[in-house]
Amino acid sequence: VTASPPPIAVALDVPTLDEAVELAAVLQGEVAVCKVGLELFGSHGPEAVRRIGEQAPVFLDLKLHDIPTTVRRAARVLGRMGVAMATVHASGGAAMVRSAVEGLQAGHEEAGHDGDLPIILAVTVLTSMTDDDLASIGAPAAGEQVPALASLAVEAGAQGLVCAPTDVPIVRAAVGPDVTLVTPGVRPAWAQSNDQARVATPGEAVAAGADLLVIGRPITRAEDPAGAARRIGDELRAAG
Numbered sequence: 001v002t003a004s005p006p007p008i009a010v011a012l013d014v015p016t017l018d019e020a021v022e023l024a025a026v027l028q029g030e031v032a033v034c035k036v037g038l039e040l041f042g043s044h045g046p047e048a049v050r051r052i053g054e055q056a057p058v059f060l061d062l063k064l065h066d067i068p069t070t071v072r073r074a075a076r077v078l079g080r081m082g083v084a085m086a087t088v089h090a091s092g093g094a095a096m097v098r099s100a101v102e103g104l105q106a107g108h109e110e111a112g113h114d115g116d117l118p119i120i121l122a123v124t125v126l127t128s129m130t131d132d133d134l135a136s137i138g139a140p141a142a143g144e145q146v147p148a149l150a151s152l153a154v155e156a157g158a159q160g161l162v163c164a165p166t167d168v169p170i171v172r173a174a175v176g177p178d179v180t181l182v183t184p185g186v187r188p189a190w191a192q193s194n195d196q197a198r199v200a201t202p203g204e205a206v207a208a209g210a211d212l213l214v215i216g217r218p219i220t221r222a223e224d225p226a227g228a229a230r231r232i233g234d235e236l237r238a239a240g
């Protein structure tokens with residue numbers, strides 16, 4: 001009997017597609033999904049989704065934010081590619097989030113992909129924004145905006161949200177138990193924090209209520225990426 005992989009989305013932030021595919025291959029069974037970001041998608045496009053998708057479900061992190069029609073059409077293309085998860089900015093508004101959900105699922109069905117329907121994850125407020133940065137664009141402070149945008153996105157059909165580990169309790173309180181909460185900024189106690197400022201360990205993030213942990217460099221830059229992922233998975237099982 002093989003246990004299901006731990007709830008880790010590995011961020012494949014590496015320069016070339018060959019490196020990303022190689023990592024995805026060695027991490028098979030050790031992580032639940034592979035996250036493809038703007039850099040890899042910008043250089044390799046659908047080919048990146050196709051090749052990485054042969055190894056694991058793909059979480060395509062393009063953070064769409066545009067008028068609803070444009071987002072619906074873009075999300076439909078991503079759904080046809082077979083992604084399992086895609087991101088949008090909740091600040092695009094309810095109609096935009098709903099269009100993303102509908103477009104993604106329509107594309108998935110048109111292409112005849114089997115398996116679960118793909119899900120839209122909404123980003124509330126970028127964790128790089130301080131309250132001063134938010135004030136400078138005329139936006140309320142994060143403590144006020146994060147739960148409000150989380151509720152808006154979920155009411156519009158988003159099945160998941162991306163938030164900092166420190167925001168998980170407040171977001172969970174706003175949206176209830178059925179929404180998938182995805183958190184970056186996760187660092188095992190034995191890893192470097194790199195440029196992540198507000199970090200939580202994998203066990204802390206899951207204890208706070210996170211469902212899926214986005215982890216990049218502690219795995220991708222480890223000498224033994226599969227070993228690092230396995231160690232995090234063991235910590236999660238011990239904590240859970």
Ligand code: C5P
Nearest residue numbers: 011013127184185196214215216217218
């Ligand atoms: O290497 P590291 O674990 O820091 O990678 C985290 C991943 O999560 C990166 O792909 C980064 O862009 C993404 N991310 C983040 N913080 C956010 C949102 C996304 O670190 N608030």
